[in-house]
Amino acid sequence: MLAQILINGLILGGLYACIAAGFSLVWGVLNIINLLHGTLVVAGSYGAWLAWRYWGLHPLVALPLIALASAGVGAAIQAGLLNRVVAAPVLITLVVTFGLDLVANNALLLGFGADYRSIRPTWTLGTAVIGGLRIPLDRAMAASVALAMTGLLWLLLRRSWLGRAIVAVRMDADAAGMMGIRVRRVYVATFALGTGLAGAAGALLGLVFPISPLQSEAYLGTAFTVCVLGGLGSVVGAAAGGLMLGLIESVATLYFGAEYASVTSFVLLIALLAIRPDGLFGRQGFA
């Protein structure tokens, strides 16, 4: 029983880590809470659904394209809109991303309706039964890919020029600018990374969860809670927070039932903010 909860929680957690990593990056570097994030994830899911429905593509195959498209959208939004309000007060940036979310969510509702859809690819790994444990292999694969992408982000931030530039901008945008870094372009790249990851996470989630514009709120809440759990500004924190939240929700589902699972994350969020607003790992600066 415990092992099953562990498995379920880790699978969930891997997906959550990926949802949150891009969100945390944007928040940590740009100080923008992207209220559009949840809808972007759902859009990624729909992208995967379309690719499956009309071209028979498995979400894993469609993944790179979806990630690229999401990143492109993000770049456009940052360059065209958000770069104007980067230094603005919290209220302004929240309201702008909220407005964008309204537009995007409305568009999804118009385009796809509110009904839940699922992706049922013909190629499926099935379920492994080891001992008494049921391991849904498609989900496990999705979670692994999700964690891999999160790891890629970490690598990017550590090893690539862009990554170091992002970290520099995060630490001191003015100083970075004086060192020759085109700060506004880095902002665009950062936001694009965040949205690209969101879309990619959505594509993977489409394999696991039903798809509907109504899901965007829950994904956004997940992203928040993971950031607060794991600490802002750290990919490792997002990964750790994601895994923790996955485990917590897995336990909550067992004891309280599925409908309480999502509210668990919001209650946890409030509790965490009340006790340790800097998260369990604190603000360490992006690694």
Next chain:
Amino acid sequence: MRRLAAGMALLLAAAALLPIVGGPYALRIGMMLAMYISLASSWNLLGGMAGYPSFATAAFFGVGAYTGALLQGAGGPLPLAWAAGGVASALVAFVVGWVVLPLRGHYFAIASLAVVIVLRQIATNWTDLTGGGMGLNLPVLALGPEAQARMIYAAQAVVAVLATLVSVVVAGGRLGFSLRCIKQNETAAGMLGLNTRAAKATAFVLSGAIVGPAGAIYASSVSYIEPGDVFDILLTVEPIIMTMLGGVGTVFGPLLGAGLFLLLEQTVWASFLSVHAAVLGVLVVVLALFLPDGVLGRFRRARA
């Protein structure tokens, strides 16, 4: 000061005349305007004057609506039910404020939003008390539709007038000064001897006390509420947009913004129902990018 008094007198006269000269449509518009004014003025206390962007307005509205509905359902007189809505919301504001007001910036905003979501979930799951997702029916009022419309309008109008009075008193006095100091430099204000927690809590509780009755009256007017209606995220954001439209931190900004918003709602969006949210979203983005100080703010800067 004289212009202020004259303007208020004019508005009050118009408000009092409305039930007499206006038909049912005018009464409905008046009721909505009054409710919007209450919500926007309430948000402005903490969000506008102190600079703490609260997303908790819907929490107060919902608590007020359910409290009022339950009391009304138990046979209580309407004014009592409505007042109780205010008391309940004020209490919730006090408790929630205890937890979230020490947070700054984004964390405060997100926590206040999370409160709405959690309360909505509680209302959905506590079926015994609230009817859960199936909603709550209120006893139909023993009045004809016209008399009911007049009464509801009068009730919301009273709350709106009270809300504006609260804004005027707060803005002109010590609390408003304290909130403005907090907005500009909270640390310095504390160092100078201001109990910032108490000031913020007072503003938060006042805003809850205003929104609660508005929610309770709303419940009475629609006779059926469900969690998604009253703990609605749009409902928590729209007062922010109204206040931004009119002028954040000013007394009459929320009133002006509520009026403008209602105008837009009735003219533009009525024609675009399926894209209502998207149009609102575009408005919001344009507002935030180009008119962050609102109409009054622009007006002031033009004069200065």
Next chain:
Amino acid sequence: MTALLEVSGLSVRFAGLQALADVSVTAEVGEILGLIGPNGAGKTTLINAVSGAVRSTGRVTFGGRSIAGMASFRVARLGLARTYQIVQPFPAMTVLDNVAAGALFAGAEGTLPRARSAAERVLERVGLQDAAGRPAAELTLAQRKRLEVAKALAARPRMLLLDEVNAGLNASEIEGALALIRGIAAEGVTVLLVEHLMRVVSGLCDRVVVLHHGRSIANGPPAAVLADPAVVEAYLGHRYAARAAGMAS
């Protein structure tokens, strides 16, 4: 006679850095106490700890009352006011309102109009009365430093903690600031002054405390402290000591 401010065994730790270690300082009523030391020695941290802005361990009593761990607004209301090294005005409010804030919150003026008239008097004291109606953001640095002091004065403090109130001022502005501080002390307000200018320290202070790496390394009259070899080594430098000795002989 018990001192107005008594600090003993004060320590402050920030995530791995011991900013203050076991510091003890006292300030007698009416004294002008100087606090000097190299950058990073812990001078501002000491002010932050005493005024309640950062957590600390150790004993701090003010006017006989323990204020260790007290919220900063309560400390201010007890009569201990401070200024900031990097000035902290309310930028969009007028100079008058900035000072009125001090009078209203800690200065025990009950209403806004009374706080504003008290503020007018304070502005005249510091020489900023002509700027009363302007937004604080428009002032020059020297004026902002004065505003910072005015805000603290409006709080009617028994003791004033001044953090580098002269940094960035030119010679004549410094003279004006010194005259102001002397005037404040003459009215019975105890002053703690963080300073980098030795001539200010020797000309103004009754006693000097020297901090180095979070510890107090000297405490006494200016002449003695400035000649102390440990202080010379840590902070003043041998050239200064030679010059001072040369001037004395």
